[in-house]
Amino acid sequence: MSTTDTTKLTAKDFTSDQEVRWCPGCGDYSILKQVQTVMPELGIPRENIVFISGIGCSSRFPYYMETYGMHSIHGRATAVASGLKATRPELSVWIVTGDGDALSIGGNHLIHLLRRNFDVNVLLFNNQIYGLTKGQYSPTSPEGQVTKSTPAGSLDHPFNPLALVLGASGTFIARSMDRDPVHLREILKRADRHKGTSLVEIYQNCNVFNDGVFEVFTEKTSKKAETLFLEHGKPLVFGEKGEKGIRLDGFTPRVVELADTSLNDLWIHDERDLGKATLLVRFFDDPAKVDHLPRPFGIFYEEDRACYEDLMEAQITEAITQKGESDLDALLRGKNTWTIA
Amino acid sequence: MKTENEIKQDVVILFAGDSGDGIQLTGTQFTNTAAMYGNDISTFPNFPAEIRAPQGTLPGVSGFQLHFGSVEIFTPGDIADVLVVMNAAALKANIKQLKPGGTIIANTDGFDPKNLKLAKYPEGVNPLKDGSLEQFRLIEVDVTKLTRNALSGSGLGTKETDRSKNMFVLGLVCWMYNRSLDPTIEFLKEQFRKRPELSETNEKVLRAGYAYGDTTETPMTRYEVKAAQLEPGNYRGIMGNQATAMGLIAAAKKSGLTLFYGTYPITPASDILHELSKHKNFGVKTFQAEDEIAAVTASIGASFGGNLGVTASSGPGIALKGEAIGLAVMLELPLVICNIQRGGPSTGLPTKTEQADLLQVMYGRNGECPVPVVAAKSPGDCFETVFEAARIAVEHMTPVFFLSDGYIANGAEPWKYPVAADLPAINVRFAKNELKEGEKFLPYKRDERLVRAWAIPGTKGLEHRVGGIEKEAETGNVSYDPDNHELMVKTRAAKVANIADSISLQALDNGPQKGKLLVLGWGSTYGAIKTAVREVIAEGGDVAHAHLRYINPFPKNLGELLNSYEKVLIPEMNNGQLIRLIRDQYLVDAKPFNKIKGIPFTSGELKTKIYELLK
Numbered sequence: 001m002s003t004t005d006t007t008k009l010t011a012k013d014f015t016s017d018q019e020v021r022w023c024p025g026c027g028d029y030s031i032l033k034q035v036q037t038v039m040p041e042l043g044i045p046r047e048n049i050v051f052i053s054g055i056g057c058s059s060r061f062p063y064y065m066e067t068y069g070m071h072s073i074h075g076r077a078t079a080v081a082s083g084l085k086a087t088r089p090e091l092s093v094w095i096v097t098g099d100g101d102a103l104s105i106g107g108n109h110l111i112h113l114l115r116r117n118f119d120v121n122v123l124l125f126n127n128q129i130y131g132l133t134k135g136q137y138s139p140t141s142p143e144g145q146v147t148k149s150t151p152a153g154s155l156d157h158p159f160n161p162l163a164l165v166l167g168a169s170g171t172f173i174a175r176s177m178d179r180d181p182v183h184l185r186e187i188l189k190r191a192d193r194h195k196g197t198s199l200v201e202i203y204q205n206c207n208v209f210n211d212g213v214f215e216v217f218t219e220k221t222s223k224k225a226e227t228l229f230l231e232h233g234k235p236l237v238f239g240e241k242g243e244k245g246i247r248l249d250g251f252t253p254r255v256v257e258l259a260d261t262s263l264n265d266l267w268i269h270d271e272r273d274l275g276k277a278t279l280l281v282r283f284f285d286d287p288a289k290v291d292h293l294p295r296p297f298g299i300f301y302e303e304d305r306a307c308y309e310d311l312m313e314a315q316i317t318e319a320i321t322q323k324g325e326s327d328l329d330a331l332l333r334g335k336n337t338w339t340i341a
Numbered sequence: 342m343k344t345e346n347e348i349k350q351d352v353v354i355l356f357a358g359d360s361g362d363g364i365q366l367t368g369t370q371f372t373n374t375a376a377m378y379g380n381d382i383s384t385f386p387n388f389p390a391e392i393r394a395p396q397g398t399l400p401g402v403s404g405f406q407l408h409f410g411s412v413e414i415f416t417p418g419d420i421a422d423v424l425v426v427m428n429a430a431a432l433k434a435n436i437k438q439l440k441p442g443g444t445i446i447a448n449t450d451g452f453d454p455k456n457l458k459l460a461k462y463p464e465g466v467n468p469l470k471d472g473s474l475e476q477f478r479l480i481e482v483d484v485t486k487l488t489r490n491a492l493s494g495s496g497l498g499t500k501e502t503d504r505s506k507n508m509f510v511l512g513l514v515c516w517m518y519n520r521s522l523d524p525t526i527e528f529l530k531e532q533f534r535k536r537p538e539l540s541e542t543n544e545k546v547l548r549a550g551y552a553y554g555d556t557t558e559t560p561m562t563r564y565e566v567k568a569a570q571l572e573p574g575n576y577r578g579i580m581g582n583q584a585t586a587m588g589l590i591a592a593a594k595k596s597g598l599t600l601f602y603g604t605y606p607i608t609p610a611s612d613i614l615h616e617l618s619k620h621k622n623f624g625v626k627t628f629q630a631e632d633e634i635a636a637v638t639a640s641i642g643a644s645f646g647g648n649l650g651v652t653a654s655s656g657p658g659i660a661l662k663g664e665a666i667g668l669a670v671m672l673e674l675p676l677v678i679c680n681i682q683r684g685g686p687s688t689g690l691p692t693k694t695e696q697a698d699l700l701q702v703m704y705g706r707n708g709e710c711p712v713p714v715v716a717a718k719s720p721g722d723c724f725e726t727v728f729e730a731a732r733i734a735v736e737h738m739t740p741v742f743f744l745s746d747g748y749i750a751n752g753a754e755p756w757k758y759p760v761a762a763d764l765p766a767i768n769v770r771f772a773k774n775e776l777k778e779g780e781k782f783l784p785y786k787r788d789e790r791l792v793r794a795w796a797i798p799g800t801k802g803l804e805h806r807v808g809g810i811e812k813e814a815e816t817g818n819v820s821y822d823p824d825n826h827e828l829m830v831k832t833r834a835a836k837v838a839n840i841a842d843s844i845s846l847q848a849l850d851n852g853p854q855k856g857k858l859l860v861l862g863w864g865s866t867y868g869a870i871k872t873a874v875r876e877v878i879a880e881g882g883d884v885a886h887a888h889l890r891y892i893n894p895f896p897k898n899l900g901e902l903l904n905s906y907e908k909v910l911i912p913e914m915n916n917g918q919l920i921r922l923i924r925d926q927y928l929v930d931a932k933p934f935n936k937i938k939g940i941p942f943t944s945g946e947l948k949t950k951i952y953e954l955l956k
Contacts, residue, residue: 047799050798063808071806080642112631340568
């Protein structure tokens with residue numbers, strides 16, 4: 001009986017010798033910890049794992065992983081990963097990016113990665129601020145946010161990242177948070193298992209420039225009332241004591257009291273239902289608003305669709321079948337030749 | 342009709358018509374026919390910028406210039422002997438290109454009042470009738486009517502019939518130069534394999550054009566251009582972009598790497614993508630990215646994975662790729678970047694040619710960011726030069742620029758194609774895990790040439806991180822140490838400079854080892870300089886010609902070579918770029934000669950300049 005080394009690895013084996021240099025208290029620490037914890041459970045040899053990042057606080061991530069890694073340039077990690085995955089489909093490729101990196105400077109590459117559906121995992125750390133450049137508003141900052149670059153409040157309407165991802169034909173769409181390690185680990189494992197581009201938006205607290213923006217979802221006092229944890233095949237239930245649910249009234253989601261509604265009448269979560277996912281990603285209300293919907297966490301949607309790298313390989317196999325193995329001399333010669341004696 | 346037969350050493354034909362007239366096809370087919378006959382050839386297509394500019398107008402004129410001969414040919418010719426025009430606009434746009442006494446073959450149907458008006462001739466003026474062309478030999482042929490006659494009863498509609506007009510012209514020109522129709526007939530059969538009726542109708546028109554030459558009452562001269570005395574060997578016709586694609590495939594094959602070509606469509610580079618995408622059976626992976634930046638960064642990703650990453654563009658796209666090329670310099674990964682230059686700046690002159698991106702590829706990045714540069718001199722030379730670019734990239738772990746331009750990219754010439762087994766090997770040395778117990782892998786440890794190891798994902802025990810932040814020597818860890826930064830900047834520069842040890846010394850193309858004047862060129866000016874220098878030497882002038890393939894680093898003997906002449910002349914299709922590098926590096930008072938018109942030098946204007954300096 002032979003055993004593979006990978007089964008013996010621990011989180012420590014995925015920890016590089018580099019000192020972690022995020023601000024003390026940053027949400028990134030927790031995410032790093034969860035990723036390092038999950039890695040040995042995936043059963044992938046360490047040398048076949050690659051972390052690729054762009055620029056920003058989150059993009060320091062690869063330096064701390066004892067795997068192959070590249071800290072690339074701003075916004076382009078998705079494109080670097082596309083080229084790597086296209087040529088090395090057997091590798092497990094993880095993209096680490098932030099709200100500025102993925103949605104502002106790298107917005108174009110992100111949507112094209114999603115529609116091509118390379119089998120890679122995108123961890124989008126969303127802290128609604130530019131941290132590395134010390135506090136400007138980001139494409140996910142809410143309107144009116146006062147930052148260094150918006151002393152009179154931001155004019156930009158923010159992206160709803162998961163609605164954007166669904167619009168770009170993402171095949172695995174999920175949300176988690178830095179403060180819920182158990183949930184995050186579960187989602188990371190599911191992301192790895194999905195064949196296609198898995199995008200996980202992770203709410204991450206920047207305690208220096210944007211402290212507490214997700215507090216309402218992460219703190220014990222409000223978490224149960226303000227969040228909706230999605231489970232496949234289960235009714236949408238939330239609330240302090242699980243006393244509330246979501247019922248679909250035509251295409252309109254309504255918050256109902258379970259005291260008045262049977263569980264059978266609630267919206268049953270189906271990860272494979274595109275129509276429902278379309279509504280679910282729009283659960284994006286400002287928690288301060290009266291009658292707002294809770295913010296969902298978990299897997300919104302999953303779909304099986306062919307991956308670019310597999311289609312690419314298939315075309316090559318087909319070309320070899322049709323034209324035969326490559327013959328460089330035949331190529332150089334071409335069809336019309338003549339000889340000068 | 343009795344015709345005279347005249348022997349000619351070389352002939353320049355300029356085909357011109359609407360961009361929808363099939364001019365490029367006519368030109369290409371005649372090129373192939375002449376090449377297979379054994380003539381030496383050089384061609385230059387001249388497309389309008391618009392795909393289908395309004396029919397009959399001056400902006401819609403498409404041209405194809407072909408120079409063929411029984412002697413060696415290096416340029417498409419300064420001035421045409423024969424001008425074939427399909428309409429009035431084509432005549433107006435090209436008449437200046439015809440030498441006095443030259444022949445005009447005009448499709449009279451293209452000179453009706455409507456076409457004359459579209460070509461902006463004054464009301465009532467028809468250049469075919471007003472004597473303005475009397476210094477030329479004018480042959481009027483109603484190509485449209487004769488084509489329709491040839492196909493009467495074929496069942497084809499007028500629109501489809503008229504589409505074969507170019508075949509009539511081709512047939513007539515083949516008659517004029519005693520060329521066989523067989524290569525074209527073969528081509529038609531292949532082209533219309535799925536619609537044999539179209540192959541037949543086109544062949545009919547082609548034969549009608551040839552027969553017209555035999556039977557017309559118009560006196561016409563037939564010319565004989567004998568086969569050229571080319572170097573013995575096996576030849577084919579080749580265009581620059583095609584040779585570039587084949588050079589990349591050959592480099593992949595010789596290195597045992599998978600070719601990954603990430604690109605975004607841009608004129609005049611797109612044909613490389615078209616060509617490569619046809620050869621998937623070579624394992625070639627072509628990736629049409631969402632933009633120029635994704636094209637280069639995806640290629641960097643592929644190189645990180647142990648493949649031959651290649652990206653291509655023209656000036657505007659290269660500008661967009663700049664930051665990522667800097668990343669490749671920091672990562673010290675192989676990457677070939679093809680810049681098929683066009684007129685600039687900004688969008689500039691997309692379909693015209695220029696050599697104005699040399700300083701861009703040398704210096705157009707932030708920080709101290711050296712990248713090796715090689716440049717092709719002719720369509721066939723693209724093969725060897727891009728192969729060299731790939732060799733340097735892989736063996737020296739660096740991005741490399743390959744320069745070509747619109748003139749080379751679309752130009753064609755006979756090419757003595759190589760045998761695969763004779764191509765040099767490209768040595769890939771992926772790092773293996775040979776670490777001793779407790780030893781750490783050092784991704785930025787260098788060999789004696791300062792080249793680091795290529796350790797690719799999947800190699801157990803060599804897991805490491807790379808990135809765009811300054812690296813600590815050897816470990817590759819992030820480092821902000823002042824001394825380390827200076828060391829790394831100097832090391833990266835020295836690594837590129839060391840490439841001079843692995844390239845050939847600069848040879849003279851022509852002329853004496855020392856003397857009065859050296860003409861130093863690079864890129865597509867080769868043919869014009871070669872022709873000019875050759876003629877001046879034949880006329881007794883003391884001049885030599887050297888043409889650079891390696892621009893960064895320069896060959897080791899270049900300084901010595903430059904100092905062997907009293908004067909150095911550097912002709913360039915820009916406002917003086919190579920000359921700055923030469924003056925900077927060798928303190929040589931070289932003289933510039935610049936043309937920035939979007940069109941190549943003529944050998945005539947170069948000769949004049951050479952004589953001016955020889956005075």
